[in-house]
Amino acid sequence: xxxxxxxxxxxxxxxxxxxxxxxxxxxxxxxxxxxxxxxxxxxxxxxxxxxxxxxxxxxxxxxxxxxxxxxxxxxxxxxxxxxxxxxxxxxxxxxxxxxxxxxxxxxxxxxxxxxxxxxxxxxxxxxxxxxxxxxxxxxxxxxxxxxxxxxxxxxxxxxxxxxxxxxxxxxxxxxxxxxxxxxxxxxxxxxxxxxxxxxxxxxxxxxxxxxxxxxxxxxxxxxxxxxxxxxxxxxxxxxxxxxxxxxxxxxxxxxxxxxxxxxxxxxxxxxxxxxxxxxxxxxxxxxxxxxxxxxxxxxxxxxxxxxxxxxxxxxxxxxxxxxxxxxxxxxxxxxxxxxxxxxxxxxxxxxxxxxxxxxxxxxxxxxxxxxxxxxxxxxxxxxxxxxxxxxxxxxxxxxxxxxxxxxxxxxxxxxxxxxxxxxxxxxxxxxxxxxxxxxxxxxxxxxxxxxxxxxxxxxxxx
Ligand SMILES: Nc1ncnc2c1ncn2[C@@H]1O[C@H](COP(=O)(O)OP(=O)(O)OP(=O)(O)O)[C@@H](O)[C@H]1O
Numbered sequence: 001x002x003x004x005x006x007x008x009x010x011x012x013x014x015x016x017x018x019x020x021x022x023x024x025x026x027x028x029x030x031x032x033x034x035x036x037x038x039x040x041x042x043x044x045x046x047x048x049x050x051x052x053x054x055x056x057x058x059x060x061x062x063x064x065x066x067x068x069x070x071x072x073x074x075x076x077x078x079x080x081x082x083x084x085x086x087x088x089x090x091x092x093x094x095x096x097x098x099x100x101x102x103x104x105x106x107x108x109x110x111x112x113x114x115x116x117x118x119x120x121x122x123x124x125x126x127x128x129x130x131x132x133x134x135x136x137x138x139x140x141x142x143x144x145x146x147x148x149x150x151x152x153x154x155x156x157x158x159x160x161x162x163x164x165x166x167x168x169x170x171x172x173x174x175x176x177x178x179x180x181x182x183x184x185x186x187x188x189x190x191x192x193x194x195x196x197x198x199x200x201x202x203x204x205x206x207x208x209x210x211x212x213x214x215x216x217x218x219x220x221x222x223x224x225x226x227x228x229x230x231x232x233x234x235x236x237x238x239x240x241x242x243x244x245x246x247x248x249x250x251x252x253x254x255x256x257x258x259x260x261x262x263x264x265x266x267x268x269x270x271x272x273x274x275x276x277x278x279x280x281x282x283x284x285x286x287x288x289x290x291x292x293x294x295x296x297x298x299x300x301x302x303x304x305x306x307x308x309x310x311x312x313x314x315x316x317x318x319x320x321x322x323x324x325x326x327x328x329x330x331x332x333x334x335x336x337x338x339x340x341x342x343x344x345x346x347x348x349x350x351x352x353x354x355x356x357x358x359x360x361x362x363x364x365x366x367x368x369x370x371x372x373x374x375x376x377x378x379x380x381x382x383x384x385x386x387x388x389x390x391x392x393x394x395x396x397x398x399x400x401x402x403x404x405x406x407x408x409x410x411x412x413x414x415x416x417x418x419x420x421x422x423x424x425x426x427x428x429x430x431x432x433x434x435x436x437x438x439x440x441x442x443x444x445x446x447x448x449x450x451x452x453x454x455x456x457x458x459x460x461x462x
Contacts, residue, residue, distance in 0.1 A: 001080050003045060005343060006087070007033035009076035010045075012340045014068060016362070026054055027065065031091065044090045045073070058091035065089075079344050127185070127195055131178035135303060139296035142172075145287035149176050149260075153183035156191075156226050156258035160285040162249075166263045167289035170327030173262040176289070177228050180260055184226055192224045198234040202241045217244075222251040226258045232281070233263050236272035249280055259284075292328065297321035300328060301335055310339055312349065319354045324363065334363050369460050371409045371423040377459050378405040381452070390425035403435035404453060410436050412460070 014028050026049075034046040049055050057065045066089065073087035133153075138146040148160050163180075165173040181193040196204075201221075208217035221227065227248075235242050252259055267273055267281040292300065301317045320338055324331040341357045342349055375386045382401040389402045402424065409420045410432065417429035424432070443450045 001036070001077065003033045003036035005080060006036060006045060006073075006076060007031075007047070008340045009080055009344055010069070010072045010087075012337060013072035013075045015337070017068070017072065026051055027057070030054065034092070036087075043085060043087050045087050047089060047091045049091055055091045058089050127178050127181045127193070128175075129182065131175040132182050133179045135307075136172060136175055136179055137292070137296055137299045137303065139290070139292040141290050142287075142292075145289060146176065148285050148287065149180050150183070152258060152260070153180045153187070156180075156184060157253075157256045161253055162259035162261050162281060162284040164261045164263065164267070164281055164284065164286045165289055166266055166286060168291070168327060169264065170329030171289045171291065172328055173289055174230055177230065177260050177262055181226060181228055191226065193226045193228070194221070194224045195228040195230070197230045198232050201229065201245065202234070202238060205241055205244050218248075218251075221248050222255075224252065224257060226260070227252055228260045230262050231264070232261050232267070232273075233265065233270050235277070236270050238272075239274070242274050242277055246274070246277055246280065249277075253280075253283075291325075294318070294321055297324070297328075297331055300331065304332060304335055305339075308336075308339060310342070312342075315351050316349055316354050319351050320358065323358050326363075330363060334358070334361060337361055369412050371413055371420060373460060374408045374412065374456075375405050375423075377456050378408065381456050381459070390423070392425070403439050404449075404456070406432050406435040407439040408453065408456065408460075412457075 011028055015024065030051070031047040031049050031054075034048055037044050037046065047058075049058075057063060058069065060066055069089045070086065073089075074084040077083065077085040077087060133146065133150055136146060145165065148163060149165075152160055152163055163177075165176055167173060178195060181195055184191050185193055204217060204220075208214050235245060249259060261281060263270065266286060267278045298314065298317045298321045301312075301321055305312045305317070320335055321331065324334050338354065338357050338361070345353075347353055372386075375389050378401050379386045379389055382397070382404075384398055384401055388398045389405055391398070393399070406420060406424060409423070410417070413420075417432045420432045421427040421429045439449075443453070
């Protein structure tokens with residue numbers, strides 16, 4: 001049992017059993033496994049965290065986090081080795097600034113820092129080194145946004161200013177935005193790149209006002225080569241901060257430097273943002289990041305699998321990709337959980353075994369209804385066989401169920417008329433059209449038919 005394998009299994013347990021109120025992200029996902037060491041009291045699993053309070057909470061014997069961990073570790077060790085073992089958490093706080101920030105010459109200033117403004121950028125301001133262009137897989141509709149982002153990293157402040165990435169959660173806005181920062185720093189390590197969430201900007205500004213440090217604030221935000229601001233929808237309704245944001249925006253763009261913003265929707269659709277800001281934000285290039293198609297999702301998972309050093313077949317990746325249709329964040333989450341299960345199982349990894357694993361996971365899933373599923377449901381309902389439905393029989397008892405199945409296939413699936421025709425024993429698309437219009441007409445007069453179709457739809461939704 002190695003420490004990474006064990007921690008992955010414990011995480012999996014905690015994910016399912018975590019007590020309400022625990023913050024999974026920082027309390028579990030944010031921990032890094034370091035080692036597994038036998039001691040006189042039992043076996044210690046050493047983990048690190050960048051948050052002091054997280055370390056304190058885990059290390060309190062009898063505390064809720066501690067007992068959750070022990071229970072999860074018992075279960076996890078039993079899954080891996082067949083014997084439940086008592087594992088104790090030893091969570092060490094490691095200040096990330098000490099490990100990731102380059103060593104600065106010692107400051108000669110004797111002044112004590114008094115506010116956030118004078119301190120380092122907030123924790124969240126660090127660029128994630130994994131958010132790069134080579135790890136961002138663009139589907140066809142998102143390719144242009146990626147190209148513009150790459151052009152900006154090459155020539156910041158020249159064209160496309162600001163770049164505004166908008167769209168639903170978990171579709172890669174922050175990833176693509178930070179990729180610009182990472183790439184600019186790779187090309188020019190001396191570039192002043194700042195990544196900040198809108199909330200951090202607001203907190204910093206409030207501190208600056210409280211401690212009368214407006215000049216330091218301006219210095220910090222206005223003299224940058226690239227300012228990356230995440231989630232500008234949080235500016236809504238905050239007039240004072242909008243004023244400062246407007247001034248910051250103008251100072252940066254006037255100096256020929258670059259701004260990149262993300263939002264959940266277009267600024268004109270965000271209620272409570274002043275018109276002058278909306279028009280500034282619209283000056284550059286707005287790019288809507290959209291849901292990836294199936295092939296892109298598979299490519300994202302393939303990359304992830306390589307990153308995690310695990311070999312998984314295309315069919316299995318495709319099964320996972322097609323099960324998740326919400327966003328890439330959820331897709332990654334489901335993938336990691338599936339990988340954890342695969343690692344601890346001796347069974348061969350097949351499409352069937354993956355289906356079983358997916359069925360046992362709790363996530364928002366796409367209920368993809370296929371033509372075959374519709375044929376099955378209709379055949380069962382009318383007590384005929386699917387062979388009857390795809391066959392050529394002209395008897396009424398078969399023709400009507402067949403027409404209903406074609407109608408429902410057209411209504412429920414995204415398949416084209418020719419594809420539906422093919423699934424019904426190679427029939428022509430005009431046959432499908434004819435069948436669907438027959439049913440359309442019939443339901444107008446026949447209430448019983450409509451009720452029957454409702455019952456079939458209901459069985460498909462289960
Ligand atoms: N096209 C993609 N290629 C590779 N990884 C992606 C892609 N899109 C999203 N991801 C991954 O999905 C996760 C969520 O992405 P990200 O945080 O950038 O989403 P977001 O759109 O900023 O979401 P939110 O609005 O909730 O902040 C990240 O781990 C990111 O690396």
